[in-house]
Structure formats: C-alpha cells, structure tokens
Amino acid sequence: MPTDRIAESIEASPEDRLEIAGRSFRSRLIVGTGKFASPEAMRDALAASGAEIVTVALRRIDLKGPRTSLLEFIDRARYHLLPNTSGARTADEAVRLARLARAAGLSEWVKLEVIPDPRWLLPDPVETLRAAEVLVREGFVVLPYINADPVLAKRLEEAGTATVMPLASPIGTSQGLRTRDAIAIIIEQARVPVVVDAGLGAPSHAAECMEMGADAVLVNTAIAVARDPAGMARAIALGVEAGRRARIAGIAGPRAEAEASSPLTGFLGESDPR
Amino acid sequence: MNREPIVWNKSPNPWPEFEETLDALPMRELLERARGATVAAAADALARAESRRAGCELDDFAALLSPGAARLLESAAAAAHRVAIERFGRTVLLYAPLYVSNECVNTCTYCGFSYDNDVARRTLAPAEIRDEARILAGRGFRHILLLTGEHWSATPVDSIADAIRIVRDAGASSVAIEVAPLGVAEYRALAEAGADGLVAYQETYDRAAYARHHVRGKKRDFAWRLGTPERGALAGMRRLGIGFLLGLHDWRADAIALAAHARFLQKRAWRCTLTVSLPRLRHAAGEFEPPFPVPDREFVQLLVALRLALPDVGIALSTREAPAFRDRLVPLGVTQMSAGSRTEPGGYAHPLEAEPQFAIEDLRSPDEVAAAIARLGYDPVWKDWEEALHG
Numbered sequence: 001m002p003t004d005r006i007a008e009s010i011e012a013s014p015e016d017r018l019e020i021a022g023r024s025f026r027s028r029l030i031v032g033t034g035k036f037a038s039p040e041a042m043r044d045a046l047a048a049s050g051a052e053i054v055t056v057a058l059r060r061i062d063l064k065g066p067r068t069s070l071l072e073f074i075d076r077a078r079y080h081l082l083p084n085t086s087g088a089r090t091a092d093e094a095v096r097l098a099r100l101a102r103a104a105g106l107s108e109w110v111k112l113e114v115i116p117d118p119r120w121l122l123p124d125p126v127e128t129l130r131a132a133e134v135l136v137r138e139g140f141v142v143l144p145y146i147n148a149d150p151v152l153a154k155r156l157e158e159a160g161t162a163t164v165m166p167l168a169s170p171i172g173t174s175q176g177l178r179t180r181d182a183i184a185i186i187i188e189q190a191r192v193p194v195v196v197d198a199g200l201g202a203p204s205h206a207a208e209c210m211e212m213g214a215d216a217v218l219v220n221t222a223i224a225v226a227r228d229p230a231g232m233a234r235a236i237a238l239g240v241e242a243g244r245r246a247r248i249a250g251i252a253g254p255r256a257e258a259e260a261s262s263p264l265t266g267f268l269g270e271s272d273p274r
Numbered sequence: 275m276n277r278e279p280i281v282w283n284k285s286p287n288p289w290p291e292f293e294e295t296l297d298a299l300p301m302r303e304l305l306e307r308a309r310g311a312t313v314a315a316a317a318d319a320l321a322r323a324e325s326r327r328a329g330c331e332l333d334d335f336a337a338l339l340s341p342g343a344a345r346l347l348e349s350a351a352a353a354a355h356r357v358a359i360e361r362f363g364r365t366v367l368l369y370a371p372l373y374v375s376n377e378c379v380n381t382c383t384y385c386g387f388s389y390d391n392d393v394a395r396r397t398l399a400p401a402e403i404r405d406e407a408r409i410l411a412g413r414g415f416r417h418i419l420l421l422t423g424e425h426w427s428a429t430p431v432d433s434i435a436d437a438i439r440i441v442r443d444a445g446a447s448s449v450a451i452e453v454a455p456l457g458v459a460e461y462r463a464l465a466e467a468g469a470d471g472l473v474a475y476q477e478t479y480d481r482a483a484y485a486r487h488h489v490r491g492k493k494r495d496f497a498w499r500l501g502t503p504e505r506g507a508l509a510g511m512r513r514l515g516i517g518f519l520l521g522l523h524d525w526r527a528d529a530i531a532l533a534a535h536a537r538f539l540q541k542r543a544w545r546c547t548l549t550v551s552l553p554r555l556r557h558a559a560g561e562f563e564p565p566f567p568v569p570d571r572e573f574v575q576l577l578v579a580l581r582l583a584l585p586d587v588g589i590a591l592s593t594r595e596a597p598a599f600r601d602r603l604v605p606l607g608v609t610q611m612s613a614g615s616r617t618e619p620g621g622y623a624h625p626l627e628a629e630p631q632f633a634i635e636d637l638r639s640p641d642e643v644a645a646a647i648a649r650l651g652y653d654p655v656w657k658d659w660e661e662a663l664h665g
Contacts (some may be wrong), residue, residue, distance in 0.1 A: 062447075
C-alpha cells in the first residue's frame with residue numbers, strides 16, 4: 001500500500017480525532033527519530049507510521065555544521081515537529097533548550113524531558129514541574145515526559161501543560177506497560193490528553209494502552225531498531241488503531257464467572273406480563 | 275552457586291573514594307573465576323547477564339572474561355549486539371582528538387610524550403589551536419577531545435580554559451578534556467569555560483604495575499589519578515571517560531577493576547554519562563614492547579563482556595586499532611569512534627612537525643570512516659549535544 005494512504009486507512013473514524021492544544025490530529029501515534037540506522041530509514045518509517053507528530057532531540061539538530069541535518073529528512077509540511085529537551089538534567093537547561101528551539105523557528109511546542117540519570121533515563125519530577133511552570137508562562141505548548149505518577153500528572157495539568165506523557169517502562173527497554181495501574185489512575189483523573197511514552201516494544205503494548213483509554217502513544221526504539229523499521233512502524237500504527245477502535249466499540253470487561261449469552265432469566269421479559 | 279554473588283560495591287561508608295572500593299575487591303577470588311571458570315559456569319553467567327536490564331554482577335563479569343567463556347564468544351557477541359542495539363540504537367558518534375601540547379614532565383615507559391624521549395616538543399599558540407579547531411569543524415566534527423601532556427608551565431589551567439573557549443567558538447558543541455589530573459576547583463573552571471566531558475584513564479589499576487610504568491613525575495601518584503573522575507563529577511563535568519591501557523598488566527585483572535570503577539561511578543556520579551575506552555598499546559617512541567600484549571580475540575571477548583556487564587555505558591574506540599578490525603567491532607556495542615585523528619599537536623594543519631603520542635592504525639579520512647559505518651547499517655552521528663545546555 002502506498003504510504004500516503006496508510007494514515008487514511010487506519011483512521012478509526014473521521015470524527016475521532018486527537019486534540020492537543022487546539023490542534024487536531026487523525027493519528028494517535030507519535031514517533032521519535034533517534035536510534036535509526038540512517039536518516040532514510042527514519043524517513044521511511046515516519047511515512048509508514050502515519051504519524052502526524054514527530055519528536056526530534058534538539059541536541060541532534062545541527063543548524064550550523066557542514067553535515068546534512070536530520071531535519072532535512074522530516075517533511076515539515078506533513079509532520080508537526082515536536083522538539084524535545086533530551087540531554088537536559090535541570091529545569092534551567094530544559095528551558096534554555098525550549099527557548100532555543102523557538103528562537104530557531106522550530107516550534108512553540110516542546111516535549112519536556114528532564115532526565116538527570118543517564119543509566120535508567122528516568123525523568124526528574126521536581127525539575128520537570130519547575131520547567132513546565134516557566135515554559136507555560138512563556139507561552140509554550142508543553143508536553144511533559146513523566147514517570148507514571150498520578151499526582152504529578154495533576155500538578156502538571158494544573159500548571160497548564162497540554163498533555164501528560166507517563167512512561168510505560170524505562171526508555172528503550174521494550175518491556176511494555178509495566179506501570180499499568182498508575183497509568184489507569186492518570187487516565188481516569190486527567191483533563192488533558194494522556195500520551196503513553198517510552199518502553200512500548202510491540203503493537204500489542206500500544207494496543208493495550210489505547211484499550212485502557214490512553215489518548216495516544218509515543219514509540220521510538222521499537223520502530224528504530226526493528227529489522228524492518230517501516231514494517232514495524234506500520235504494525236504499531238495498526239496496534240494503536242486496533243486498541244482505539246476497541247476502546248470506542250466498548251470492551252467487555254472480565255467477569256468473575258461465566259455468563260451465558262442467552263440469559264437464564266430472559267424469559268421474565270422486560271416488564272410484567274400483560 | 276549457593277552463595278551471595280559478589281556485588282559491585284557496597285560499603286558502610288556512604289561515599290567512600292573509589293580507592294577504598296578497589297582495595298576491598300576480592301581480587302584473588304575474582305581472578306580465579308576470570309582465569310578458571312568452566313564453560314558451564316561461563317554459560318550460566320552469560321544467561322544471567324542477558325536477562326538483567328542492569329547488567330551482571332562482578333563475579334559473572336569475571337566469568338565472562340575466562341578462557342571458558344571464550345568458547346562461547348559467538349553467542350556472547352550476539353547477546354552483546356542485541357543489548358547494544360536496544361540501548362543505543364544503530365548509531366555511532368564520531369569525535370576527533372585535538373592535541374594542544376606534547377610537553378610532559380612525566381616519565382612513563384609506554385608513552386611517546388614521555389619526558390625522557392628526545393623528540394620534537396610543541397605547545398600550540400591560541401591561533402594554532404584555532405586553526406586546528408577550524409579544520410576539524412570543517413570536516414564536520416562537533417565533538418572534540420582536547421588533550422595535553424602534563425606540564426604545569428607549558429599548559430597551565432588558564433591556557434587549557436582558553437583552548438576550550440577557542441574550540442567552542444570554532445563550532446564544537448561538546449568538548450571533553452584529557453589533561454593532567456586536577457583538583458575540583460580547576461575542573462570547575464574548565465567546566466565553566468565550556469568543557470562538558472572529562473577523560474582520565476588509570477592506565478593500570480594494579481599498584482605494582484602502575485609504579486613500574488610510571489617512573490618519574492607527578493603521575494606516580496596512583497590514588498590522585500584514581501580519584502580524578504569523581505573530582506570531575508563534583509566540578510560539574512557531565513561525561514566521564516575511564517579506561518586502562520591494554521598491554522601493561524594482566525588484562526583480566528584490569529578489566530575487573532575497570533568494571534568495578536564504572537559501577538562505582540554509576541552510583542557515586544549518577545548524573546554523569548559514563549564511557550569506557552580500551553586503548554591497546556602500540557609502538558610509540560622509545561620502542562616500548564607491551565609486557566602483556568592482548569590478542570584480537572581476547573580484546574573482542576573483553577569488549578563483549580563489558581557491553582553485557584555495563585549495558586548503559588558507552589564504549590569509545592580510537593584510531594589505535596586497524597580499519598577492518600574497528601569496523602567489525604561496531605555491531606558489538608561500540609558507541610563512539612574517533613576518525614581522521616592526528617596525535618601530534620598541530621597535526622591537522624601541519625602534520626608530523628611534532629612527536630605523536632601514539633601511531634595511528636586507522637588512517638582513513640572522517641568521510642571514509644563515516645561511509646564505512648553507514649555500510650555496516652549504522653548512522654554516523656556528528657552532533658549529539660547542544661551548546662545551549664552549557665548556559
């Protein structure tokens with residue numbers, strides 16, 4: 001299938017759209033641009049994913065060197081660019097990076113990542129909240145990456161962030177939804193879109209998030225390091241789509257006991273016999 | 275094994291210096307394992323290392339270094355490849371060394387810059403540093419490693435700070451330094467000048483071997499050098515590079531100490547990105563013959579074991595190794611490589627006017643190295659840092 005038809009074909013319904021900060025998107029899959037074997041492989045995977053939002057690490061963007069920049073492989077007319085602050089260890093550093101992205105004309109949107117620990121790549125809740133407060137005040141559309149902490153999610157929402165992006169498991173681990181119970185609470189409580197970010201390794205993981213009621217997911221490593229990144233991008237897009245459709249169709253929850261499809265008391269009818 | 279594994283480092287003292295941890299390592303027992311583990315024991319260690327996101331414990335790492343584990347090298351390499359891909363993706367960062375000076379007060383048996391060597395000495399003037407930095411920027415390098423010998427009057431701290439500023443102004447987004455071990459205050463000044471990384475190899479973690487090879491000069495102070503990464507972290511350096519020289523001492527013993535050092539720093543300097551390097555001794559001035567030469571096969575075994583034991587730690591590979599060998603190491607978990615290097619001060623603008631620190635084996639240009647990386651199915655990355663992070 002030509003890649004330009006993929007986004008269309010996996011759309012749940014024309015009315016079911018992801019709304020973030022007043023913008024509307026058909027696709028509920030956001031993709032990352034790190035770890036790919038080549039910029040061309042990245043470009044093809046983005047196309048196959050049907051994604052409309054693409055996140056790029058500012059630290060990877062070279063606006064002045066002689067080498068080809070990653071940005072040249074991202075069609076800005078097709079994708080909404082979401083610069084991220086990867087590399088920032090403190091609120092101040094994240095704020096500086098976001099300002100740099102805006103000054104360079106990249107975006108007013110920022111995926112806020114404040115990660116002090118390069119080993120587990122877990123976000124710093126305190127610095128993230130501080131940075132979010134500053135950036136919201138300065139007019140940025142802030143999408144913060146957080147641990148699956150329901151109270152932090154509410155605090156960020158109150159600070160004015162456009163979404164919350166809790167992690168499923170540590171970045172790059174492909175372990176799937178290890179924070180399920182906390183994410184369920186975040187989804188239940190949230191008034192902003194919940195984007196499950198990090199650790200999703202397979203289409204089934206993405207589907208599980210969507211079935212639970214997540215508004216979108218972000219996937220990078222699982223696509224970038226697959227043998228066929230474009231193929232995996234498409235598969236994950238379908239997983240997102242399947243989970244979303246199931247959510248809308250209404251998933252019958254698990255029952256403690258078997259329940260006959262023809263109820264035993266059906267003969268009693270809806271009301272008293274005439 | 276029905277006993278507790280030997281853990282990396284635990285101490286009742288919350289923040290001991292690494293020296294304390296090193297001295298407390300059960301090195302005899304670990305070396306027995308590194309020399310004598312059976313194939314079955316090595317297979318168990320490999321299975322445990324693969325299954326743990328955090329890497330393996332020190333005694334399993336030792337087993338992975340054993341001749342028994344050498345029989346499992348292909349499956350260990352496959353595991354290392356998987357771990358590396360998941361953690362770092364299909365990318366290799368490219369960097370270039372920039373030697374500012376080869377003047378040195380130390381006498382070290384293996385080094386081209388050694389005080390006793392009667393060689394052409396040179397310390398670059400600021401304009402010459404700028405020339406070198408511009409050449410490297412023109413070749414696309416945004417990550418620069420700035421090096422000097424150890425010489426307090428030729429390269430005082432202020433001059434190193436100036437050099438860092440010059441290299442940054444020429445377009446580097448990340449500058450690491452490999453200079454004489456300094457104190458926290460000096461490193462803080464260099465971090466403020468714009469250095470974000472600190473490289474300090476211990477050369478060997480064995481005190482007796484260290485004393486044999488560091489004959490004269492301040493470098494004889496083993497403990498001062500050992501504490502260098504910690505001081506850099508305290509001063510605000512964000513990237514730490516550690517390593518030892520392969521060939522000076524039993525590589526298995528040094529590898530165990532290096533792994534313990536890495537694990538210690540991951541806890542002690544938990545905000546810092548850590549990279550290990552495995553410089554293998556080659557010929558330098560003075561016709562030094564390494565007393566413990568490391569063959570290719572054992573070098574690969576060590577690289578693979580480090581990748582499995584420390585899955586989150588970067589691995590740097592210099593141009594000391596030959597092109598074909600370097601290329602084959604990429605899939606095993608190398609995360610950064612130098613390219614087109616000159617190891618004599620001024621060597622980019624004026625090759626061979628001063629003595630190089632060591633002989634380059636990989637003479638390919640940066641573009642050729644990048645093309646080779648791409649042919650291997652990896653993306654050569656020139657920029658992975660942002661100068662705005664320095665404020």
